[in-house]
Amino acid sequence: MADRVRDLAGRLPKGFRFGTSTASYQIEGAVAEDGRGPSVWDTFASEPGRIVDGSSGAVACDHYHRYAEDIELMRRLGAEGYRFSIAWPRIQPTGSGPANEKGLDFYDRLVDGLLEAGIKPMATLFHWDLPQALEDDGGWLNRITIERFADYAAIVGARLGDRVADWVPVNEPNVVTLMGHAVGMHAPGKALMFDALPVGHHLLVAHGRAAIALRAAGATSVGCANNHAPIWPASDDPADVGAAKLFDALWNGHYLEGMLLGRYSDEMMMLLEDHVRDGDFATMRQPLDFYGVNYYNPMRIGAADETSELPFEFRDVLGYPLTDFGWPVVPDALREWLIMFRARLRAAVPPIVITESGCSYNKGPDENGIVDDHERVDYHAAHLAAVAEAVERGVDVRGYYAWSLVDNFEWAEGYTQRFGLVHVDFETQVRTPKRSFSWYADLVARHRVEHPV
Template sequence: MTAGERGPGLPADFRFGTSTSAYQIEGAVAEDGRGPSVWDTFAAEPGRIADGTTGAAACDHYHRVDEDVALLGDLGAHGYRFSIAWPRIQPTGRGPVNAVGLDFYDRLVDKLLAVGVQPMATLYHWDLPQALEDDGGWLNRATVECFADYAAIVGDRLADRVTEWVPVHEPSVVTTLGYVADLHGPGRAMMFDAMPAAHHLLLAHGRAAIALRAAGAESVGCSNNHAPIWPASDDDADVGASKLVDAIWNGLYIEPMLLGRYPVDLDLLLDGTIHDGDLATIRQPLDFYGVNYYRPFRIGAAPEEALMPFEFREVVGYPTTDVNYPVVPDALREWLIMFRARLRAALPPLYITGSGCAYGVGPDADGVVDDQARIDYHAAHIAAVADAVRMGVDVRAYYAWTLLDGFEWAEGHRARYGLVHVDHETQQRTKKRSFQWYADLVAATRASND
């Protein structure tokens, strides 16, 4: 698909957008009453972040919001998915509202609408208030109650203008990298003892969905990280290991949200965690199901002495990004088709709420950021979505990750996913060639619709 074309097979009303998150772009972590989050704490620990940076300044979006909204206006995208920093609304995750923090997002929403961009708000994109983590974080069921209160506060303020909502972003990543392992905040490394965190994140999703709808939200969905799980071989041990990873990475979140049950193979890991009524709360009707896709996983059986019964193997034969992710657009098509076959009538309309790639090319001597690899990535993945649509999968939107080169979690600033290059010394923004390509694609879509 070349610049200016709308992918063949996409519906006339197909929407293109872009996504960010608060901790990755806002900065101003100690300003205007914002409290510390688990990521402020985690990033400050030596050795946690690959390049030693933190999100303390990030892209300084908090102070440069007008400039960034102008970029969104230039991009012309139909939608923008941003996240709200819980510690900016309630510095300790409970108690009184920090009015200055809530006002920031109120103004952001008005600015987005003024340039014709539909806001999609994510309530939780990993920046748990540190005070709640000190009390057990997502291992503590009480955190769910705090989150429901927070959802009601934000919904009451913004649901009159924000029509689309995501309560919890990628609970699988929070659980797996932050609680099972120690690669993300809060860095617990609890292995399978971390399963209550997954349940409480899902329960928080359900409670927040209820609170948002009570506040008048028109459309509530989710944003889950999914991937095809490929066995390393046809050997029974490798196939069995891949099925276990599929249950942990995919089924653990799909089945409660859409079917009201957990994968049977994981029941013992959740014994004693689930209360009566929990699964009904989690299984709230979804107006859309957000799929975030970056790569497939190849899984083999681990040696008997290993801590886990499976291990990740290299996916070979494909180009890779700067963070060594294999670029496999056809795996997105595969996932979407498999997802539809797996859920059928239980599956709501799908959005791609995040897909992107890390390439570190910067401005050349003429100030041009020639990131052709990023153009190729998005073009191929949008074409994969179009293939799935032609095969009957109801996909209605594609949100490119991400607008700005932000703080990419454990990778710090060295992994650049943005359509806009950010010099983190000067905070200068430079539109990449991919920005103009995406803008042309959106313009062609709008013209086709007109």
């Protein structure tokens, strides 16, 4: 194990930043405290049948009250970065109007605590918890939400822009569009199919408007966090190949081309021409200081039958081990995607940061209080090795943020899936660092030895 850590640490470049990631609704709790308004996820979780175990993020990891304990865990971990998200309804309870000072005060305390522990904050402005009042007015289908988001970005930037090292305006706009608005598996639970595409466009424009507002407030590093994956056709059949190409355009190309090139493909323009306004492309194509990639697994796509509402369908990725979530573990697909991304866009690609990568394994403490999640160790080791190989082949990757610091509320799966380096007993809120936590800490420490400042 020590040789493996030393080898991996030596392969990752000097200055490579190790971090962990979380999201506000998944960990904070305190959903009705200190002026926070309801979000779409509060509403969604309250609807019977939406969440697998009938739970919600009302308490989650109680991070709102236990943030100091969580910062101490990060200090013990030794990782240099922490990516968290700011709850919009905690800052503006209805999504507009003056700021809620108690909400801003919480993030003041969090950021100051991180800096005191030697951890660089990376703040995400929107990790899916849209204020419910904005959803009542149309949400991301309504362009007015872009304006509200720009106002919110300006408020947060003015308060925290002098101390937050890196900013992400929008987390995974493709997931918000597909899961939340096309098929309805996430909040706000709409099943609009292709009529959900304006959501993605509005999120891209909102990303650009927020980037402008953050820089005006003094932010020096603004990036993104887009969910990307290689898309594999289910077979060589032309119908499957065509379906995979279409889904690749919707999942990957649409968002990276919008942000980096300021354009859509001809096919996407045909679907969105009624929604694109003059200046939208220039707005969404803001200079990025880093390009965040959230990676979990490749997707295998086949052609759907004629009765389906969508022309493609998901097929199982065969021949690879699965996490407890049923996701295939394919580290080489991350290497593949990074290399292809650089080859495709070359000079348009900013430095890359893996802003999320992780796996669900549901082991809890044994009789000695030890969580032996060796599968998670293997996952992160293999994916970091894939990153190292991409770097060795010329891809500029500068960091890796493990998802997640702690077990948390896993969206529609509730508390049935555990991604954390730290186990959380959701009844007692006791935190127990897992074997993967110790391994990651060893890797970070060894990297400093291999690459002294």
